[in-house]
Amino acid sequence: MHGNMMQWPLLISSIFRHATTYHHDQEIVSVTADQPQFRYTFTDFAARVCQLANALTNAGVKPGDRIATMAWNDHRHLELYYAISGIGAVCHTINPRLFPEQIEYIVEHAEDTLLFADPMFVELITPITARSNTVRAVIVLDDGATTVDGIASTSYEDFIACEAETFAWPEFDENSACALCYTSGTTGNPKGVLYSHRSTVLHALTVTTPNALEIGMQDAVLPVVPLFHVNAWGIPYAALLSGAKLVLPGAALDGESLYSLMEREAVSVTAGVPTVWLGLQKHLQENNRKLPSLKRMIVGGSAAPSSMIEYFETQQDVNFVHAWGMTEMSPLGTVCRLKPAMQQDSREARTAQKIKQGMPVFGVELKIVDDDGMRLPHDGEAMGELWVRGPWITSGYFRNPEGSRSDFDSEGYFRTGDISTIDSQGYMRICDRAKDVIKSGGEWISSIDLENVAVGHPKVAEAAVIGVPCDKWQERPLLVVVLKKPGSELTLNEMRDFLTGKVPKWWQPGAMEVVDSLPHTATGKIQKRALRQQFADFSFTSSTEGSI
Amino acid sequence: MHGNMMQWPLLISSIFRHATTYHHDQEIVSVTADQPQFRYTFTDFAARVCQLANALTNAGVKPGDRIATMAWNDHRHLELYYAISGIGAVCHTINPRLFPEQIEYIVEHAEDTLLFADPMFVELITPITARSNTVRAVIVLDDGATTVDGIASTSYEDFIACEAETFAWPEFDENSACALCYTSGTTGNPKGVLYSHRSTVLHALTVTTPNALEIGMQDAVLPVVPLFHVNAWGIPYAALLSGAKLVLPGAALDGESLYSLMEREAVSVTAGVPTVWLGLQKHLQENNRKLPSLKRMIVGGSAAPSSMIEYFETQQDVNFVHAWGMTEMSPLGTVCRLKPAMQQDSREARTAQKIKQGMPVFGVELKIVDDDGMRLPHDGEAMGELWVRGPWITSGYFRNPEGSRSDFDSEGYFRTGDISTIDSQGYMRICDRAKDVIKSGGEWISSIDLENVAVGHPKVAEAAVIGVPCDKWQERPLLVVVLKKPGSELTLNEMRDFLTGKVPKWWQPGAMEVVDSLPHTATGKIQKRALRQQFADFSFTSSTEGSI
Ligand SMILES: Nc1ncnc2c1ncn2[C@@H]1O[C@H](COP(=O)(O)OP(=O)(O)OP(=O)(O)O)[C@@H](O)[C@H]1O
Ligand SMILES: Nc1ncnc2c1ncn2[C@@H]1O[C@H](COP(=O)(O)OP(=O)(O)OP(=O)(O)O)[C@@H](O)[C@H]1O
Ligand SMILES: [Mg+2]
Numbered sequence A, B: 001m002h003g004n005m006m007q008w009p010l011l012i013s014s015i016f017r018h019a020t021t022y023h024h025d026q027e028i029v030s031v032t033a034d035q036p037q038f039r040y041t042f043t044d045f046a047a048r049v050c051q052l053a054n055a056l057t058n059a060g061v062k063p064g065d066r067i068a069t070m071a072w073n074d075h076r077h078l079e080l081y082y083a084i085s086g087i088g089a090v091c092h093t094i095n096p097r098l099f100p101e102q103i104e105y106i107v108e109h110a111e112d113t114l115l116f117a118d119p120m121f122v123e124l125i126t127p128i129t130a131r132s133n134t135v136r137a138v139i140v141l142d143d144g145a146t147t148v149d150g151i152a153s154t155s156y157e158d159f160i161a162c163e164a165e166t167f168a169w170p171e172f173d174e175n176s177a178c179a180l181c182y183t184s185g186t187t188g189n190p191k192g193v194l195y196s197h198r199s200t201v202l203h204a205l206t207v208t209t210p211n212a213l214e215i216g217m218q219d220a221v222l223p224v225v226p227l228f229h230v231n232a233w234g235i236p237y238a239a240l241l242s243g244a245k246l247v248l249p250g251a252a253l254d255g256e257s258l259y260s261l262m263e264r265e266a267v268s269v270t271a272g273v274p275t276v277w278l279g280l281q282k283h284l285q286e287n288n289r290k291l292p293s294l295k296r297m298i299v300g301g302s303a304a305p306s307s308m309i310e311y312f313e314t315q316q317d318v319n320f321v322h323a324w325g326m327t328e329m330s331p332l333g334t335v336c337r338l339k340p341a342m343q344q345d346s347r348e349a350r351t352a353q354k355i356k357q358g359m360p361v362f363g364v365e366l367k368i369v370d371d372d373g374m375r376l377p378h379d380g381e382a383m384g385e386l387w388v389r390g391p392w393i394t395s396g397y398f399r400n401p402e403g404s405r406s407d408f409d410s411e412g413y414f415r416t417g418d419i420s421t422i423d424s425q426g427y428m429r430i431c432d433r434a435k436d437v438i439k440s441g442g443e444w445i446s447s448i449d450l451e452n453v454a455v456g457h458p459k460v461a462e463a464a465v466i467g468v469p470c471d472k473w474q475e476r477p478l479l480v481v482v483l484k485k486p487g488s489e490l491t492l493n494e495m496r497d498f499l500t501g502k503v504p505k506w507w508q509p510g511a512m513e514v515v516d517s518l519p520h521t522a523t524g525k526i527q528k529r530a531l532r533q534q535f536a537d538f539s540f541t542s543s544t545e546g547s548i
């Protein structure tokens, strides 16, 4: 027997309608190349989104068509989010930091018909769009200063200029596709994840809850995480859904720019990857600055080191919230919020808990399993492959039926490719990626944990660990570090002394290399594949190798 | 084109699984007749819910069967919520304060097969269940002290005692029915609203958001609103979904009992109707007591007077959040949270805003229309009939196709029967019920506004206004008051002096009557129908009637 409740589909246009009706004078602040201090209200935003929806429709865009964007976080990109999905088309956000070959592959694979690009990416895309069989035109996100060779093109402002400022949003099945994002390609070729209106709205609603990012109409939210990376963790939807002020930082993500923006706009919630916060931390420390309005920072994408957690919690009085997710998960999986009893713990115990990636939000189911697929206990010890299930998790990659099948098990869970533990309180900790994990003498070494401890050394700015083959132990960890002071010195023995007592004895690195910088992916993660290539010829001397 | 996302149905058993896996040592505190200080963890709760699910299954309960409850807010009632809906049956919560004829009508209309009742309701239900054609057995919510005549019966503890403590929850369509609640019957015969798993989970998630009740794992939540009244505004689901502590007050809702419970359990969020808070306010004032842990109180069901808002905000430092809803709406429709700019306003301006019922939460669409169904502007002046639409709003009453049709319009909106305004900021204000509204000399008088001002008079404890026919103006307001000090005096002229300047001149009551008490409905609302009957023979003297 069915309940007697209305069938009201969960659509992105419902978020738009709610925000622009009930929070019409709330603000969106945006940094663009041509307007570094742009701001307007939800009402102004609404008018332009409707103009864009009309322009897209007039340009022949049909429901289901993929429309690509390659842009920073600004108001035009936000308008694209709402107009494209609102008319039933698919907003395909492309990560401009992927290799050009990857970008070309993605555009063709998705069969994008229009491409909206920031002026600074025109050079990058010109050869791709000139060759493309699917892209019909490029629309440059400015007011007419930039031209594109080899393809029809116009400026965004011209594209929408003459259109009507109202639009009748169609109603359709909430399972319709709304957005498409390819994974970062940290471990291989990018794979497409096709989100639905239902998954996006449920995810956005969850993002607003107190156990997650906690966004209400009192908040000013700054997504530093790019709109081209998993929909900026759902914040462009969550902020409007709650009537919060949305602050979009454009391309300038250095410490100084972020500090100024947060200060000027009284930002209360922000979200981004650890690399970005390292920059901010450095800026704040060097200039002895404070962030009085900031209440919460949500940090994910790769593991946050404990030194960062301690700095922001004790020096900036910010609630540092570690989170974990994936492109395949929209992305929110787990959030590390302390339970009431843990609030009473010592600072050290709280940091030790906050370094974990946390508990799943309602809607996400986790399991860790051994090599035979058997569930492992929640004891904080047992390490296993992490599998997930829930309404905003992919059921298969876009146009990739073969690649998809092996990623799902008979219970409908999706294989994350991460290795983790879950403690008795339900807190999950990412130990490694299955592809990065180091097996030494038959035992697993968590490269993430080892990196996290090593980065706590006062001389170290960044640390990465990879496994290098060795005869005696199969694999031994090689520690690669960037020093805070270029030109300073750090010896393997100093590092070993520092690590002693903080990691198991057999985790001690077999060798340490000092480099000027580490290779990062488009989304700020350390590119372990590139690092392994860089050290492909490395081999331990028998003295270091045996010294554990 | 559909998105590629998992089909993960929104089920009440998912809330159960999440809560009991990730918040297993969170507590439920419960006051029952036999155990006035009962407390247990989510783990203990889980075991008993599974026992109950097994017992129900063994008793032959099938998906879709209606299982009735008549009980206060305690842990056994909560177990019934999760076990009945979890196995796919329908939890039909009966309001014990309805007239016995109404209860009998409801039980037969719903075709309840089992009835779970608190011991104190056994006398009330005995004749009903003895006569019933559908109820097979009564299960008394105690450990065996009470027996029921004329029907098979057992105690709850015996019913579940020998069952296994695990249960494999079935997966089914999220649109399946999960619960049934009949309206309060303020305006006529109770009508059944049949909720679905989808509507209930979406509503619960929304209840937890910062713009609504704001419930996270840090909170201790006390639903004073009964579990038999619109699922206690979704709190039994919302609290478990967020891992919050749930404090269930049983039958003792007087000021002293509520104060003690809040104090002992460090309650941070509570929700209930104004009548209950009047009792608490009186107790706190008379005993000069404070509620230091309480952060928010959500107040709805009928209009909260400004004197109450001011007391709790200024004397108790509580965020007083006015809300509006209906049984037909699960019930959450609007919540009155101030926008950031309003936080800077004077205390008076803030109270004037907080007395409104607020803005819709995301998921609820409102419109106010004139007699021709044309939309009225959001100007805070235009008063019209309020219509609503959304995923947790009824699409028709249970087994009542005729009654249902006229309540919906061609856009799919549901007629609330309330008369309201919406101001330019989107805040809705309930002025009256369509059936209670007073039309005087062609103009509407808001009985709610008039009551709200009158109750601000220092001598007045409670006030009600009804329209009484008169020749000259068609209808004139009759003010009926209960005085704070029994036996004290208050004249019509004193009251008129007090009202002067606070209400339009033509709203001045034609007469005032002092009574010992006002008739209330089962959910704490003033029963205008009964009041009108009581004053059916009343007529204005020509002197008062003309005196406006
Ligand atoms: N808080 C975190 N701590 C550690 N690792 C994290 C955290 N958050 C995310 N990750 C890592 O990031 C992964 C998800 O990243 P994303 O979806 O952006 O692409 P990717 O996995 O890096 O790329 P690809 O799948 O194409 O190789 C997770 O599987 C996990 O390994
Ligand atoms: N904050 C509030 N202020 C004023 N009125 C309110 C408020 N909240 C709820 N109400 C009133 O309560 C009504 C909903 O109550 P409920 O669903 O409990 O049953 P009822 O309408 O009283 O009973 P019935 O529909 O059987 O006559 C609303 O339509 C509205 O009139
Ligand atoms: Mg990945």
Ligand SMILES: [Mg+2]
Residues within 6 Å of the ligand: B183, B187, B326, B417
């Ligand atoms: Mg009603």
